Amino acid sequence: MNLIEGEIKKAVYDAVETVEITDVHTHLYPPSFGKMLLWGIDELLNYHYLVAETMRWLDIPYEDFWAMSKRQQADLIWKTLFIDNSPYSEACRGVLTNLHKLGFDVASRDLEGYRKYFDSVSLEEYVDRIFKEGRIKYVVMTNDPFNEEERGYWLKGYKDARFKGALRLDVLLNNWPDACTKLKQWGYVVSEDFSGETIAEIRRFLREWMDRMEAVYMAVSLPWDFVYPEDSPRGRIIEECVLPVARDANKPFALMIGVKRQLNPGLKDAGDGVGKADIRAVEYLCAHYPHNKFMVTLLSRENQHELAVAARKFRNLMPFGCWWFLNNPSLIDEITRMRSELLGVSFIPQHSDARVLDQLIYKWSHSRKIIADVLIDKYTDLSKTGWVITPQEIKRDVEKLFGGNFWSFLERKF
């Protein structure tokens, strides 16, 4: 029997609320990575999205802010954005969603009271709680082999099936001279002019670290003016090292394009901006490397339509997420609608980009609701044609959108 409108709503909300998520891009680490895993109320408040918003109200030099302790910074952010102003920006609201979902009295505005819980809970217990409350099955990390602290943890090895590795190549691709110096220190026979064994040695480095991290993909974030092909160390390493290694391993290469890094360096992590990217780089890669798989997210709103159209042309292209400055309700709604209309069920609507463990709760709670509302409209339109849709089919689609499409893309071989 066909579902009537109210039943569609219920079936979609049930499916979206209960689905266990694979979060394909985060900046989280397992508890065994020590201080690299950020968590708790002070880290939530110190999120760089909130630092940027706070600085708009402050007149003190940036250095004075950075000289404060984390707790002092959190106090200042709380006062500025939550007490002196109403906290309805997406990043502020997120903190409150988190407190609310974890059972705190948001109306009390009692930051010191909230802190007491975070000071007393153990990290292991808290990680379990967040994964459970957020209905998160797996998170994909961002693993930088050039970060000495992180490298140390990898060399020791770790086991936590919930955290999947992703080999991040920003240093290798965007800063070849520094990468080359480090590779030499670690015993790879490389030279800055690419002579001798350099290409073979970069490939060896990639293979070794893909294996060590059991990486589900390789990834890079790229500036808005990225072009491909490109006569540069980056262009050469992509062509001669990354693409062949990814193809042999049948792993995607994830491209995150559109950043204006350090537009305002005084703001540190909060100082990056956005620029419109040239979709031709993505089209070229997908067309010229049909046996490679590409996951792509673009930072500017203006690029979203052409990315969805490109995905209609290339089955080896998987658009994913509403990245960073796009991770706002109005834009997630718009982008998810447009992608659904052009691509049906065949894309990955969202990733969290969580930097603080707790953010898994609010980012997914907000996104689940928006994606569900888009789906309700789509199934309702569908049912008006006389097409019969079942709750099982809705569940099947939702499972694909929140994880299945990612895992089956990893399996596919073109």
Ligand code: RAT
């Ligand atoms: O969204 C963010 O937190 C950014 O700072 C970046 O980490 C971005 O997501 C990236 O992966 O480069």
Ligand code: ZN
């Ligand atoms: Zn990120």
